[in-house]
Every structure is written in structure tokens, then in C-alpha cells.
Amino acid sequence: MPDTAPLLDRIRAVVGDRGLLTEESDTAAYTQDWRKLYQGRTRAVIRPANTEELAAVVTLCAEAGAPIVPQGGNTSMVGGAVPNADNSELVLSTARMNRIRDLDPVDMTLTIEAGATLKAAQMAAAERGCLLPLSIASEGTAQIGGVLAVNAGGNNTVRYGNARDLVLGLEVVLPDGTIWNGLRRLRKDNTGYCLRQLFVGSEGTLGIITAAVLKLAPAPKDVAVAFCSLESAAKALELFARVQAYDAASIGAFELMSGLGTDFVLKHIPNAVLPLAEKAPFYALVELATPRPNGGMRGAIEEILEKALEDGVVSDAAIAESDAQRAAFWRLREEHSEAQKREGASVKNDVSVPVSKVPAFIAKATAACEALIPGVRCVPFGHMGDGNIHFNLEQPEGADPAWFLEQDHAIMETVNAVVREYDGSFSAEHGIGKLKPYMMPDWRGGAELAIMQRIKAALDPAGIMNPGKVLP
Numbered sequence: 001m002p003d004t005a006p007l008l009d010r011i012r013a014v015v016g017d018r019g020l021l022t023e024e025s026d027t028a029a030y031t032q033d034w035r036k037l038y039q040g041r042t043r044a045v046i047r048p049a050n051t052e053e054l055a056a057v058v059t060l061c062a063e064a065g066a067p068i069v070p071q072g073g074n075t076s077m078v079g080g081a082v083p084n085a086d087n088s089e090l091v092l093s094t095a096r097m098n099r100i101r102d103l104d105p106v107d108m109t110l111t112i113e114a115g116a117t118l119k120a121a122q123m124a125a126a127e128r129g130c131l132l133p134l135s136i137a138s139e140g141t142a143q144i145g146g147v148l149a150v151n152a153g154g155n156n157t158v159r160y161g162n163a164r165d166l167v168l169g170l171e172v173v174l175p176d177g178t179i180w181n182g183l184r185r186l187r188k189d190n191t192g193y194c195l196r197q198l199f200v201g202s203e204g205t206l207g208i209i210t211a212a213v214l215k216l217a218p219a220p221k222d223v224a225v226a227f228c229s230l231e232s233a234a235k236a237l238e239l240f241a242r243v244q245a246y247d248a249a250s251i252g253a254f255e256l257m258s259g260l261g262t263d264f265v266l267k268h269i270p271n272a273v274l275p276l277a278e279k280a281p282f283y284a285l286v287e288l289a290t291p292r293p294n295g296g297m298r299g300a301i302e303e304i305l306e307k308a309l310e311d312g313v314v315s316d317a318a319i320a321e322s323d324a325q326r327a328a329f330w331r332l333r334e335e336h337s338e339a340q341k342r343e344g345a346s347v348k349n350d351v352s353v354p355v356s357k358v359p360a361f362i363a364k365a366t367a368a369c370e371a372l373i374p375g376v377r378c379v380p381f382g383h384m385g386d387g388n389i390h391f392n393l394e395q396p397e398g399a400d401p402a403w404f405l406e407q408d409h410a411i412m413e414t415v416n417a418v419v420r421e422y423d424g425s426f427s428a429e430h431g432i433g434k435l436k437p438y439m440m441p442d443w444r445g446g447a448e449l450a451i452m453q454r455i456k457a458a459l460d461p462a463g464i465m466n467p468g469k470v471l472p
């Protein structure tokens with residue numbers, strides 16, 4: 001990268017002192033990912049206050065040929081938002097662009113800027129009696145722009161789809177600084193190529209999402225949550241099939257947890273308590289929800305579980321009696337990543353298979369990983385209702401964390417071989433980022449990767465937008 005001082009002066013003139021961080025103590029939080037897999041360096045973190053400022057900054061960077069790494073809440077699991085270690089990339093943070101521009105409870109739409117956290121967006125929707133039906137463990141920190149850029153999935157995909165399915169309109173700044181205002185809130189709009197879906201899932205490699213129109217749903221008024229123990233993942237599938245047959249439209253979430261992963265939560269997370277008398281090899285968190293008041297969710301879940309207990313599908317179950325208990329059940333699920341981090345080094349496999357293949361996949365992948373690394377601790381958990389399992393591996397007890405992390409490619413290859421057997425995907429909801437581009441030719445090679453490369457070349461010919469991410 002050429003001398004950046006003149007460029008940074010020009011950028012300062014656009015965003016002011018408040019919008020430019022250059023001291024290493026200030027930029028440190030932006031240069032390392034949540035998992036601490038990558039330590040980057042940057043000369044500056046730019047924090048524009050609005051779309052016009054952001055576009056002006058991108059224009060200046062494009063003129064200078066300066067590579068940009070867009071960043072939201074920096075919660076990527078695949079290093080998607082951190083700069084390289086060679087100090088050649090500038091970080092462009094959307095954090096200050098966090099306004100809610102509009103919420104229309106009749107259109108059921110929320111128009112919101114990229115830097116708002118997902119939690120803030122959910123709360124804005126709830127205040128007006130609506131639901132933003134996207135929920136992920138990092139929602140307090142993750143920002144809308146990043147959530148859309150990576151097409152996050154999370155807990156409610158089984159019912160509402162992924163982030164992609166909630167996007168009606170987008171505003172995007174392209175790699176040359178052009179602002180594309182596609183903030184339409186239409187349910188029907190067949191007008192050529194669907195550009196918004198091109199940017200959703202592009203992980204900041206084609207442009208920077210600055211605002212979006214999101215589709216809302218009616219807020220649930222009757223919710224029932226159960227925490228169930230199960231002898232095996234196969235029993236969890238049987239339970240899922242029963243809930244689906246009973247009332248598929250009411251399933252809000254169906255989450256799977258392993259006994260070991262839950263033990264880590266109980267060990268590391270303060271005040272975490274198992275709501276059941278005995279531990280089990282697997283647990284499922286089942287949420288039923290309806291916008292109808294007194295919609296019978298409690299009765300439904302009781303009926304399903306009574307029969308499932310009778311038939312030996314479920315070993316035990318607790319139904320939340322209050323909002324606080326419901327939150328406590330969810331916490332046991334949502335703290336899985338944090339607990340694994342505290343337990344030691346872990347290698348993550350964010351994969352998906354057809355829902356019906358989840359138990360077979362878990363069994364095979366567990367056997368394969370245990371054969372590869374004796375003593376490794378498999379921690380499968382996640383969104384069973386949509387087939388997305390986080391097949392994470394915790395280092396063997398007492399092993400050197402650095403040594404374990406060096407095995408990451410071998411581990412991912414082993415798991416991916418099983419994923420392939422079941423026609424699954426090597427990246428379900430976390431994206432490709434910096435961690436997985438090398439897998440792309442193998443999984444998406446041929447015409448698919450060639451199309452992606454042509455799109456990238458057309459929109460970002462100089463390759464300044466999030467270089468080294470997604471594409472090999």
C-alpha cells in the first residue's frame with residue numbers, strides 16, 4: 001500500500017476526528033476476530049456517520065486503490081470482518097450508522113441502518129407489536145449490515161427462513177463509491193435481476209450494505225418452551241417429526257444440544273442450571289409460538305411430550321413456567337459457544353445436512369473425528385429443525401491448544417467428507433470469510449465459482465472490497 005497519510009487526511013475531512021481511529025489502542029478491537037483465530041493490523045478504522053459519508057470514503061479509497069474491510073459487530077465465526085496482518089487494509093465500520101429510519105406495522109416492514117444491532121432491531125419491532133424473526137446468539141453485538149452480508153440463519157430458520165428471506169430492500173455502497181438505493185418495501189417486485197439477493201451473502205466482497213428494509217411478522221402472543229432429555233440424536237429426530245406432524249406451523253425453534261456441550265455451559269456460565277433431575281446424552285429445546293392469544297401452545301406441547309415420554313422417545317422434560325424460566329432454558333442453548341471458548345481451543349464445523357440425516361451424520365462424524373484425534377471431544381449442537389449442526393470439536397483434555405488448532409484443516413476435511421456423503425453443505429450459516437475460501441473450488445467449483453468470480457470482477461475490478469474473503 002502506498003503512503004496512506006494523504007488519503008487519511010482526505011478521509012478525515014469527510015468523517016471528522018470522531019470518524020477516524022488511528023491509534024493502535026483504539027483500533028485493536030477491530031483487528032481481531034471473536035474466536036481469536038486472526039490477528040490483523042490496520043492504519044485506520046473509519047467510522048462514517050451516514051451513507052453519504054461512507055460513500056465518499058469508499059470513493060476516496062477507490063481512487064487511491066486502498067483495500068477496505070467492512071465491519072459490523074465483528075462477531076464473524078470465520079474471520080469475515082478482520083483485516084490482514086500486513087497493515088495494508090483499512091477497516092470501515094458501520095457502527096455509527098444505527099438509526100431506525102421507519103417502521104410500518106401495516107406494511108410490516110422495518111427500515112433500518114446497517115450499524116444497528118440485531119437486538120436493537122428486534123426491540124424496535126417488539127415495541128410496535130411485531131416480531132423481527134431472526135435470532136442468533138450474538139444478536140446483542142452483531143449488526144444488521146453484517147447479519148445480512150453473511151445471510152445469518154440462527155434459531156428461527158425452521159419457521160421464517162434465513163436473513164435472506166426477510167430482506168425486501170437494500171441500500172448498498174458499491175466498490176466505486178456509487179450509492180444504490182434499493183430500499184423498496186414491496187412484497188412483489190419482478191424487475192430484472194434480484195440485486196438485493198446478490199449482496200446478501202456476499203460478505204462485503206461486492207459492496208457495503210448501509211441500510212435495509214426487513215420483513216416483520218406478527219409478535220407471538222402465546223409461547224411454550226420445553227427442555228427435553230433424549231437418549232440419542234435419533235430420538236431427537238423422532239421428537240422433531242412428532243412436533244412437525246402435530247403442528248408444523250407453530251414450531252418457533254427446535255434446537256439440539258449434546259450432553260457434553262451442555263456440561264460445559266453448566267461448568268463455565270454463572271447461574272446456569274439444568275432444569276431436569278438427571279443429565280442425558282442429548283437435549284432438545286422446543287419452542288412453539290403463535291400470534292393468537294391463548295393459542296393453546298402449552299396444551300400442545302404437553303400433549304406431544306406426554307405421548308413422547310410414554311413411547312420412550314423423550315426421557316424427561318421440563319416446560320418453562322415463566323418468561324424468566326424460558327429465558328433460562330434458552331440461555332443453556334445460547335451460551336454454548338462462550339462455554340466452549342472457556343473450556344479450551346475448539347475447531348468449528350458449521351455444516352448442514354437434510355434434517356432426516358442429522359442423527360446419522362452426527363454418529364459418523366463423531367466416529368471419524370475420534371479416530372483422527374484420540375481424546376478429542378465432539379460437541380454437536382445447533383439448529384436441528386433446519387438441519388444446521390455446529391459440529392464443533394473441543395481439544396482433548398490437557399492437550400496443547402496451539403497443537404490442536406494446527407489440526408483444523410484435517411478435522412474440517414474429516415467432517416466435510418461425512419457432510420458430502422449426506423449431500424450437505426460445508427457452510428450453513430456462518431459464511432466463508434477468511435477461513436473457508438480454500439474449500440470453494442472443491443465444493444462450488446466449475447460453473448458456480450466461475451460465475452461468482454465474474455460477478456466479483458464486474459463489480460469490484462480493482463479487488464478492493466474485503467479482499468481474500470469468500471473467493472479463493
Ligand code: 2HG
Pocket residue numbers: 077137154334336337348349350382390392
Ligand atoms: C450458534 O448457533 C452460533 O450458537 C455459534 O451459530 C455456533 O459456536 C458455534 O459454532
Ligand code: ZN
Pocket residue numbers: 154382383390429
Ligand atoms: Zn448457529
